[in-house]
Amino acid sequence: MPELPEVETVRDGLDRLVVGAVVRDVEVFREYSVRRHDGGPDSFRDQLVGRRLSAAVRRGKFLWLPLEDAAPTPLVEPAPSVEPVETPATRQPEPTGTHPAAALLAHLGMSGQLLVRGAAVSIAHAPGPAAVLVPEPAPGTDDWQHPHLRVRLHLTDAPSGARYLDFVDQRTFGHLSVQDLVPVAGSIPAGYGSDLPLLPEPVAHIARDLLDPGLDLDDLIRRVRRRRTQVKRALLDQTVVSGVGNIYADEALWRAKVHWARQTDKLRTADVRRVLDSAAEVMREALAQGGTSFDELYVNVNGESGYFDRSLAVYGQENEECRRCGALVRRDAFMNRSSFSCPVCQPAPRNLR
DNA sequence: CATAGAACCTGTATGC
DNA sequence: TGCATACAGGTTCTAT
Known part of the structure; x- marks a missing residue:
């Protein structure tokens, strides 16, 4: 969580x-x-x-x-x-x-x-x-x-x-x-x-996260593109880059206008960079709000909730209007969980449809 | 080695 | 009301 x-x-x-x-x-x-x-x-x-x-x-x-x-x-x-x-x-x-x-x-x-x-x-x-x-x-x-x-x-x-x-x-x-x-x-x-x-x-095996000053972003982009998997799987793989979970992966992909099922080895360097920049950006914004909480399951050490849930564009927003284009946000099954995306801003790759 | 899927727990929401 | 099923923000282990 x-x-x-x-x-x-x-x-x-x-x-x-x-x-x-x-x-x-x-x-x-x-x-x-x-x-x-x-x-x-x-x-x-x-x-x-x-x-x-x-x-x-x-x-x-x-x-x-x-x-x-x-x-x-x-x-x-x-x-x-x-x-x-x-x-x-x-x-x-x-x-x-x-x-x-x-x-x-x-x-x-x-x-x-x-x-x-x-x-x-x-x-x-x-x-x-x-x-x-x-x-x-x-x-x-x-x-x-x-x-x-x-x-x-x-x-x-x-x-x-x-x-x-x-x-x-x-x-x-x-x-x-x-x-x-x-x-x-x-x-x-x-x-x-x-x-x-x-x-x-x-x-020891966990990769640097996107807010780590020691992160080598260009090296990370190369490592992502060397993989042969869906881009969201790579984002969630803590040995590739750490800190990103299901919420911020979906938010980052929406900001970057990339569908979660796109193959990493077919993405352009600029696309991968945009996804990672978006992930760092959305996590920085969430941090400034004390994080995301939907309920009492996540609270800080004082027992208080964060407020970033109000800023989520797609996560948990099934059938709500996309903030950019108005299309209805869709939910797909993904690894025993869900992926939320905009069907217009984030067109699905061919192999999926 | 890289990758995908199941397993690990508890609780709540939903549908029949 | 009772019961079954689906689902929830993650990581690790196992199989391929």
């Missing part, structure tokens, strides 16, 4: 509200949500407790929070037991430098949300309110625990006052894990001020 603008909105919120915080405890309510973590829920908790969230970084739809060792203070009150037992809760944090570079990696899948609770700072996007107080959850109130709460991080030392970072996910395609950071030549994901060429292992 969340595509680049939505994930970037979340990354920005985490940057402002939870970077600098120390993880004091971790609750995993659904094991499946940490299935990508090597070692299971206990190991996941072990590798987070006592560590500081030092940045918020994104590539495409993946986002991660690099970890560093927090000040070596006891994590919890020493248990008043007669026999001291070594448990994850009582273990002292290891001295700085003993951990390999690692990060808390998140993918929101189709319905994942990261909600910051207890912060007294707003990250509201226009045209929303200028400032809102995110309430601290209180037992007994409706927002105490979201029905799809899968993982909760308990935080301290957040400059914003954030107390909890909640991972909420209805469809459970999203996931959290702790991953080693591995060097990948030349990559500069959003969130790194300079070149820190470190990516979580599961992100």
